[in-house]
Amino acid sequence: MVDVVGRGTVLAGRYRVLDPLPTDLDGVDVWQATDQILDRGVRVRVLGSGAVAPALDAARRAALVTDPRLVRVLDVGTHEGVGYVITEQIAGVTLAQLVERGPLTPEQARAVVGEAAAALEVARRRGVHHLALRPSVVHVSTDGRVLVSGLALDAALVGSPVGDARATSRADTVDLVRVLYTALTGRWPMFHDDTTPVRDLQPAPVLDGSPVPPAEIVMGVPNDLDTLCSVTLGPYEDGPHSPAELVRELEPWGEIRIGQPVEQPTAAYMATDPAATMIAPPVAPPQPVRVARQSVRAAFDELPPGAARPGTPPPAAPARSTGLPAASWTDTQTGAFAPPEVPASLPPVAAGRPPAHPQRTAGPPAAIPPGGDDGQGWGPGAPTTGDPFPFADDEQPRERKFDPTALVLVVVGVVLLIGLVFAASSLFAGTGDQTADPAGGTSTQPQDPGTDESPSAEESPEPSEPAVSTDPPAVASIRSIDPNSPEGEKEELVPLAIDNDPSTFWYTFTYNRPDFGGLKPAVGLEVTLRDTASVSSVTLGVNGTGGNVEVRATTMAAPTEGDLLASGTLGAQTVLTFDEPVDTSTIVLWFTELPTNSEGKFRLEVNDVKVG
Known part of the structure; x- marks a missing residue:
């Protein structure tokens, strides 16, 4: 495979092979490479022998699984008869x-x-x-x-x-x-x-x-x-x-901490052993080292007046704790618990703030690297998990802000009270013209006899039958009629025929003949008016031409009964005028033949219904 793939080889015109990596599989070479298009490091597996075709197919199936704990397969292919699999670079x-x-x-x-x-x-x-x-x-x-x-x-x-x-x-x-x-x-x-x-x-x-x-x-x-x-x-x-x-x-398991060093290894040891930073804790835990807290305070005291304090790094966890190391850890060889030694002297905790309990951890605390802290008391191996400097003046008093909630509630209450007063006065006002009658009824107060506005009992008009409205009839509702189904035809679309929008319409099913394909004699629309009115005409807006419609003053229970008021052929604006006006509250439009719509199909489309 070295003859085919080696340093400098570019696979698929994209992945440049750089350095070899160790592998435990026979017939497989692993290389570090660079994706020249996305400018990122990748890992290349070159399959020179064995079941290459099944392996490439398995890699394609693995590429379909997405999880942050699985190494992603980025590309699969062949180069001069040699298969390769591109995966993301692995750190650790x-x-x-x-x-x-x-x-x-x-x-x-x-x-x-x-x-x-x-x-x-x-x-x-x-x-x-x-x-x-x-x-x-x-x-x-x-x-x-x-x-x-x-x-x-x-x-x-x-x-x-x-x-x-x-x-x-x-x-x-x-x-x-x-x-x-x-x-x-x-x-x-x-x-x-x-x-x-x-x-x-x-x-x-x-x-x-x-x-x-x-x-x-x-x-x-x-x-x-x-x-x-x-x-x-x-x-x-x-x-x-x-x-x-x-x-x-x-379950449950804690945080993985084996990637954090316990002791600071030498540079030569790090260079020869790649796993030096990942080893388990030694048999004997290191002696706890007191955090150099006094040096930080001294640094603050030595600042000249008016100088800004050096920034204190934020704590590693929200909970505050003292500068003590972890309470205990387990010896990996003896299994015994080895409690750390408490330092001889600890700096005092600021008054008014009780010290937090030290947090127990699953593993031993990281030791301070040789040489002490970094000058600020925050070395890379510091065992503290919280803020080791709980100064009393760390927390500034928070400025009290005005809360407008109470004021808003008071204003709303006053407005509601005023509204109730006006509502009560309106409810009980205007009853002064009537007085209680001793017999249990009410009597009207007598008016001034000198006025001519009050008619006498003899002049009062006699009650009569309700007059038919002379205003243009208004459509209250509309329903479809299907002789074969009590639910009608396209009933959910019927309101579109009276919504005063010509772009929307009620329509029937599409048939292959104008006589409804021989499936039914007709379909209809029952138009219900708001009041009984004098009706002399009906105007229909139809998308299409042809067909036939009949108008009767009846209901959907008997759509073909009653006198035929008008009939005619359908068009864009079909006006059906009666010979004589009719007083009615319901009208049935009975379509006995389907028109042809703009697409040449036999379907009725009604976009407007007006009653005059």
């Missing part, structure tokens, strides 16, 4: 590099494997499985993030068998527990039919065909983790069967 070291320096603390092992299990559960729900999980594909960055690489791709390259959904989920779950075992002990539990390539790790001791429980190799392993490993890696199909079940077994 692998779990295999971490356990070379010693096993992780149980809580950190729980957190790392828990994050990896959550990532594989996301992939499982998309139908993608890893099937080649091992410590070298679990990466931990210095900021505490976990990344899993090789999803589906590595299994295709090593030829891992693929079963049904239950078997593959169980296989990934068992591999996750094997990784947990390795994180706790530094040993890799081997199986007799194992195809997963694991190098540079000692195999776990075996007893009666099963790995020895982690608690018998390393002291301090919690009972739940020890039981989880023993049961899952035992001879029976016990333990969790999916990554989701494993997540529930491991």
Whole structure:
């Protein structure tokens, strides 16, 4: 493959190969490269031999799974007959590099494997499985993030068998527990039919065909983790069967802190060991160093009058705490709790503010690097998690602001009270013209006999029948009539025929003949007026020409009964005038033949109905 892909090779006219990277898979070369279009670093896997086609297909399936804990597949292709897979650049070291320096603390092992299990559960729900999980594909960055690489791709390259959904989920779950075992002990539990390539790790001791429980190799392993490993890696199909079940077994876990240095290593050691910044805590915890708080106060006191104070860095967490180190931590080899020594003298806490309780952490506190603090009391390894300088004058008195809520409520109350007074006066006013009658009724006060405005009883008009309104009839409502259905035809669109908007209209179904395709004799519209009125004409706005309509003064219960008032052919403005006006409150428009609309189809479209 070196003849095809090497330093300076440009894949797909985009990815320039730079430097080789280590790999534990045969027939695969890993390179650091640069995406020349997006100007970013990427990682290139060159597949020179083996199941190249299935591996490329597996990489394409893995690219469909999106999770921040899974290494993203950016591109897949071939170059001069050699397959390649482009993934995002991976920052941090692998779990295999971490356990070379010693096993992780149980809580950190729980957190790392828990994050990896959550990532594989996301992939499982998309139908993608890893099937080649091992410590070298679990990466931990210095900021505490976990990344899993090789999803589906590595299994295709090593030829891992693929079963049904239950078997593959169980296989990934068992591999996750094997990784947990390795994180706790530094040993890799081997199986007799194992195809997963694991190098540079000692195999776990075996007893009666099963790995020895982690608690018998390393002291301090919690009972739940020890039981989880023993049961899952035992001879029976016990333990969790999916990554989701494993997540529930491991929850809850804390923050991953193994990326933070415990002691400041030398430059030469950092250069020779890439995992130097990720090692587990030493056997004996470092002696707590008192934070140089007095030096900061002295620096404040030495400032000349009127000079600005140097800025104090913000606390790492919202809760305030003292400058004490963490209360306790666990020895990774003995499992015993080693309490830190309390400094001989501590600076006094400002009056009026009680000291906060020191917060307990899952791991040991980071020690102050050699040489003390950085001059401001804030070294990179300072163990304090809160503000170590709780000065009494840190918090300035907050200026009291005016709250207008009370004033607004008072104004609203006054307005409501005034409204109630006016409403009461209006309600009880105007009743002075009537007096209570002793018989229980009311009597009208007599008016001045000298006035001519009050007519006598003899001149009062006799009651008569209500007169028919002479105003133009107003349409109150409209309904559609379908002889075949009591629900009408397109009933929900009928109001559009009287909304005074010619751009909207009620319409019928589309038929292949003007006689409704022989399915029904006609359709109709029942127009209901607000009051009984004298009607002499009906004007229709129709989108189309042809067809026929009949007008009767009847109801939808009997649309064809009654005298035929008018009939005619439909057009854009169809005016149907009666021979004589008719006093009525309902009119039925009975369409016996469909017009042709603008598209040449047999459909009735009525955009306006006016009654005159």
